[in-house]
Amino acid sequence: MAEETLLTVEDLSIAFSQGGRETLAVDRISFDIKKRETVALVGESGSGKSTTALSVMKLLPYPSASHPSGKILFKGKELLGMSENEIRHVRGNDITIIFQEPMTSLNPLHTIERQIAEILDLHQGITGTAAQARILDLLSQVGIPDPAGRLKSYPHQLSGGQRQRVMIAMALANEPDLLIADEPTTALDVTVQAQILRLLKEIQTRHGMAMLYITHDLGIVRKIADRVCVMSKGKIVEQGPVEQIYTAPAHPYTRALLAAEPKGIAPPLNDAAPVVIKTDNLKVWFPVRRGLMRKVVGHIKAVDGVSVEVREGETLGVVGESGSGKTTLGLAIMRLIASDGPIVFMGKTVQGLQFKEMRPFRRNMQMVFQDPYGSLSPRMSVADIISEGLGVHHPKMTAAERDRRVLVALNDVGLDPATRFRYPHEFSGGQRQRIAIARAVVLEPDFVVLDEPTSALDMLIQAQIVDLLRDIQKRRKLTYLFISHDLKVVSALASRLVVMRNGKVVETGPAAEVFKNPQSEYTRALFAAAFSLEAVPGAVVAQ
Amino acid sequence: MDAKAEVGRELSEKIDETSSVSPLGAVVPPERRRIVLSPINKRRWENFKSNRRGYWSFWLFLVLFFVSLFAEFIANDKPFMIRHDGRLYFPAVVTYSETDFGGEFETAADYRGGYMQKLIAEKGGSIWWTPVRFSYDTINLDLPTPAPSAPTWSLTEAQCMAVVKKKGLKSCSDLEYNWFGTDDVGRDVVARLIYGFRISVLFGLTLTIVSSIIGIFAGAVQGYFGGWTDLLFQRVIEIWTSVPSLYLLLIISSVLVPGFFVLLGILLLFSWVSLVGLVRAEFLRGRNFEYIQAARALGVSNAVIMFRHLLPNAMVATLTFLPFILSSSIMTLTALDFLGFGLPPGSPSLGELLSQGKSNIQAPWLSLAGFFSVAIMLSLLIFVGEAVRDAFDPRKAFR
Numbered sequence: 001m002a003e004e005t006l007l008t009v010e011d012l013s014i015a016f017s018q019g020g021r022e023t024l025a026v027d028r029i030s031f032d033i034k035k036r037e038t039v040a041l042v043g044e045s046g047s048g049k050s051t052t053a054l055s056v057m058k059l060l061p062y063p064s065a066s067h068p069s070g071k072i073l074f075k076g077k078e079l080l081g082m083s084e085n086e087i088r089h090v091r092g093n094d095i096t097i098i099f100q101e102p103m104t105s106l107n108p109l110h111t112i113e114r115q116i117a118e119i120l121d122l123h124q125g126i127t128g129t130a131a132q133a134r135i136l137d138l139l140s141q142v143g144i145p146d147p148a149g150r151l152k153s154y155p156h157q158l159s160g161g162q163r164q165r166v167m168i169a170m171a172l173a174n175e176p177d178l179l180i181a182d183e184p185t186t187a188l189d190v191t192v193q194a195q196i197l198r199l200l201k202e203i204q205t206r207h208g209m210a211m212l213y214i215t216h217d218l219g220i221v222r223k224i225a226d227r228v229c230v231m232s233k234g235k236i237v238e239q240g241p242v243e244q245i246y247t248a249p250a251h252p253y254t255r256a257l258l259a260a261e262p263k264g265i266a267p268p269l270n271d272a273a274p275v276v277i278k279t280d281n282l283k284v285w286f287p288v289r290r291g292l293m294r295k296v297v298g299h300i301k302a303v304d305g306v307s308v309e310v311r312e313g314e315t316l317g318v319v320g321e322s323g324s325g326k327t328t329l330g331l332a333i334m335r336l337i338a339s340d341g342p343i344v345f346m347g348k349t350v351q352g353l354q355f356k357e358m359r360p361f362r363r364n365m366q367m368v369f370q371d372p373y374g375s376l377s378p379r380m381s382v383a384d385i386i387s388e389g390l391g392v393h394h395p396k397m398t399a400a401e402r403d404r405r406v407l408v409a410l411n412d413v414g415l416d417p418a419t420r421f422r423y424p425h426e427f428s429g430g431q432r433q434r435i436a437i438a439r440a441v442v443l444e445p446d447f448v449v450l451d452e453p454t455s456a457l458d459m460l461i462q463a464q465i466v467d468l469l470r471d472i473q474k475r476r477k478l479t480y481l482f483i484s485h486d487l488k489v490v491s492a493l494a495s496r497l498v499v500m501r502n503g504k505v506v507e508t509g510p511a512a513e514v515f516k517n518p519q520s521e522y523t524r525a526l527f528a529a530a531f532s533l534e535a536v537p538g539a540v541v542a543q
Numbered sequence: 544m545d546a547k548a549e550v551g552r553e554l555s556e557k558i559d560e561t562s563s564v565s566p567l568g569a570v571v572p573p574e575r576r577r578i579v580l581s582p583i584n585k586r587r588w589e590n591f592k593s594n595r596r597g598y599w600s601f602w603l604f605l606v607l608f609f610v611s612l613f614a615e616f617i618a619n620d621k622p623f624m625i626r627h628d629g630r631l632y633f634p635a636v637v638t639y640s641e642t643d644f645g646g647e648f649e650t651a652a653d654y655r656g657g658y659m660q661k662l663i664a665e666k667g668g669s670i671w672w673t674p675v676r677f678s679y680d681t682i683n684l685d686l687p688t689p690a691p692s693a694p695t696w697s698l699t700e701a702q703c704m705a706v707v708k709k710k711g712l713k714s715c716s717d718l719e720y721n722w723f724g725t726d727d728v729g730r731d732v733v734a735r736l737i738y739g740f741r742i743s744v745l746f747g748l749t750l751t752i753v754s755s756i757i758g759i760f761a762g763a764v765q766g767y768f769g770g771w772t773d774l775l776f777q778r779v780i781e782i783w784t785s786v787p788s789l790y791l792l793l794i795i796s797s798v799l800v801p802g803f804f805v806l807l808g809i810l811l812l813f814s815w816v817s818l819v820g821l822v823r824a825e826f827l828r829g830r831n832f833e834y835i836q837a838a839r840a841l842g843v844s845n846a847v848i849m850f851r852h853l854l855p856n857a858m859v860a861t862l863t864f865l866p867f868i869l870s871s872s873i874m875t876l877t878a879l880d881f882l883g884f885g886l887p888p889g890s891p892s893l894g895e896l897l898s899q900g901k902s903n904i905q906a907p908w909l910s911l912a913g914f915f916s917v918a919i920m921l922s923l924l925i926f927v928g929e930a931v932r933d934a935f936d937p938r939k940a941f942r
Contacts, residue, residue, distance in 0.1 A: 331836075334840055336836060336839055336840060355845075358842070359842040362840065362841060362842035363842070366840065366841075367837065367840040369833045369836065369837055370833070371833055374832055374833040374834065375833035375834050375836075375837050376834055376837075377834045377838075377851075377852050379855040380851075380852075388838065388841060388843060389841040389842070389843075392841055392842045392843050392844075393842065425583075436837070439837070439841075443841075
């Protein structure tokens with residue numbers, strides 16, 4: 001196995017200057033990639049892994065980015081010293097990159113055919129029918145169904161997974177020696193993720209490429225990589241073969257990362273407990289209007305006849321792929337969007353109430369949103385954010401009492417109360433999510449809808465937030481509706497499970513049972529993709 | 544694009560990590576939090592300062608405006624202060640009658656007249672004049688040449704002779720100076736410029752502020768509620784903006800007697816729409832933010848959400864536009880004055896000065912003074928506007 005070395009990164013540092021201040025993003029890292037090998041760069045967001053990958057292509061925003069030290073050798077040639085013209089020849093020809101976000105990395109105004117043809121024309125000078133034949137070949141290689149029919153499609157006509165496949169086809173067009181994959185599956189559903197991973201692996205063996213795979217997900221690393229570099233705060237703290245890293249991690253950070261799986265036991269089921277919220281055949285249909293008179297010609301059934309029942313003290317997990325209607329269900333139960341069908345909250349029907357009439361109920365039902373960067377107003381201090389609800393529901397409360405409640409809430413979520421006069425941007429993602437949770441619990445609600453509260457966070461932080469949520473639930477006797485696509489998190493929290501697909505409930509039951517013995521084909525495919533990253537053949541799941 | 548965005552995200556997180564203090568960090572004293580600029584505003588201010596041209600224009604404009612607010616103490620036909628019979632008088636602020644100084648009539652004192660000066664001198668009093676001894680409506684009765692009279696410093700001794708003799712002085716340089724000459728009724732151009740500048744800026748500021756308030760409110764309602772509200776409002780605004788406003792202004796101002804507030808009202812009819820689209824777009828974008836959803840989930844009322852959560856987002860776009868709206872307001876007033884449909888005759892206005900310059904080509908000091916004051920004022924505002932725009936630009940590279 002004495003393969004020759006393809007890429008060598010030696011003692012590389014990357015610094016960014018902003019406002020006269022230098023920040024070291026990557027600090028003297030060294031690694032190399034051999035031919036046909038897959039090396040994974042693992043680390044939290046902000047650890048410098050994407051920056052490293054981009055520096056290999058010289059795609060960083062120079063001159064505000066600079067390299068205080070180090071060199072990058074590709075097939076023995078120094079890349080960092082190359083002129084823009086020379087490096088352009090390497091980019092796309094020898095090294096290509098796939099980005100995280102398939103929604104924005106394709107030009108929305110050009111057809112698939114044109115975008116791939118451009119690369120072929122640029123680097124190989126292939127045009128006309130030869131190019132079309134090559135495009136068809138590439139598209140079928142990446143497993144796009146009916147490639148001939150898809151040639152004239154625009155990106156928005158494809159699903160996220162298909163777009164990522166097109167991106168891979170574009171990356172393969174020039175048969176590169178090295179493929180850099182920058183979290184290519186992070187934005188995709190678990191089922192699609194499994195398919196893309198399998199595709200990448202297949203293509204790699206077929207073409208004999210080397211691959212630099214960047215991810216924060218250790219599960220994926222185990223599946224795809226030969227060697228691993230663990231990055232933390234701009235440094236590679238540990239590197240070695242996959243097996244060694246998993247079986248005998250040397251560095252404490254690696255060990256922490258490996259141990260960061262969400263753990264714990266969900267609250268027990270109690271059929272005698274009173275029902276907190278109950279929906280019966282809940283529907284959220286968005287009308288599709290056409291024509292001059294805006295006649296309703298059909299409906300998009302985001303939530304189509306869902307009946308759920310949550311009892312006090314338990315957690316109902318709602319799982320499903322994106323677009324399955326989970327979040328819409330949460331919003332409908334919170335009465336934030338119009339819906340059809342009775343919603344009973346603590347014995348009272350809240351369906352059809354006006355916004356003002358709903359206000360007294362909102363004290364008891366709260367919601368935590370997915371994106372901790374978007375859910376906190378950037379122009380309000382933490383204290384103002386948390387106490388806003390108190391001002392609405394307890395207008396007569398004194399400032400001192402309000403402050404005391406804020407302090408208690410901050411303590412509950414494990415934040416130092418002294419930080420309450422700071423602004424959200426001074427906090428990390430995990431801390432922000434804690435603030436969002438504090439905002440929800442400060443009103444002392446009985447019922448909290450958690451809409452993917454962990455999916456925007458790093459693994460280590462995810463586990464902490466899961467522990468925190470369970471802890472608060474126990475202490476405050478809360479009832480949760482937990483929406484997530486991350487089955488590992490759900491299994492650590494949910495006592496009852498609802499599996500949704502296309503707005504309908506596919507399967508429901510006590511979580512333990514569903515996890516042990518899934519009944520429907522779809523649930524089984526979902527679990528296979530989530531827990532062992534295996535793609536299930538056939539048309540059970542979306543492409 | 545994506546690569547850059549990714550780097551940006553990683554970078555900002557990196558910086559976040561390094562700059563955010565641990566939860567156990569130093570306590571920020573609560574009483575100071577309102578005064579301290581948030582880091583983003585601090586960065587904007589630094590950025591604004593780094594645009595030297597805009598920064599200096601800003602201060603220069605502020606100084607000019609501040610000085611012009613005290614125009615009565617700079618250019619006035621009443622003295623700043625008089626000591627008379629052991630008492631102090633402030634004619635620039637208080638109106639005194641002749642009898643106060645031992646005169647005969649109950650009428651307001653005319654300090655420029657020899658009679659008053661003699662009265663005061665007799666009692667051994669002294670007079671402190673303002674730097675320019677003319678107000679905007681003071682007609683210089685001792686003009687060396689027929690009005691419009693050229694700047695005093697450009698006159699020859701022969702031209703001055705008559706006045707010099709009449710006043711019993713020695714030469715031209717002893718005359719009261721009309722630095723930029725006089726207009727065609729013999730009023731001092733400098734005084735009219737100072738007062739004209741003040742009224743233009745005040746008018747522009749009032750118009751800007753009032754139309755911004757209306758525009759922001761209308762835009763906010765449209766953007767936040769969307770749907771039919773938005774649709775109807777937008778159509779109304781489209782029709783409204785397609786009305787040829789200048790013609791309408793001419794018609795209205797020939798029916799109503801134009802004054803400061805009448806003009807303000809008329810111009811307001813059309814100027815409020817300029818911000819609506821901008822604010823509406825910001826609100827349309829902003830109402831889908833998660834923290835707006837979060838506020839709704841808390842039961843916060845629409846008005847509070849709009850004011851507390853959404854308005855700050857719209858303010859960036861609004862502030863960026865403000866200097867440009869200000870300069871266009873000033874321009875509109877000047878244009879109306881120039882055409883003779885603006886402020887009532889006699890009021891100090893830059894547009895009127897320009898139109899005098901047009902009808903008195905032989906007196907270039909009129910048009911030059913008018914041109915330069917309008918040009919400098921508008922240029923300053925545009926420079927400030929550019930700097931503000933750059934300061935609020937999040938994508939601007941910092942060095």
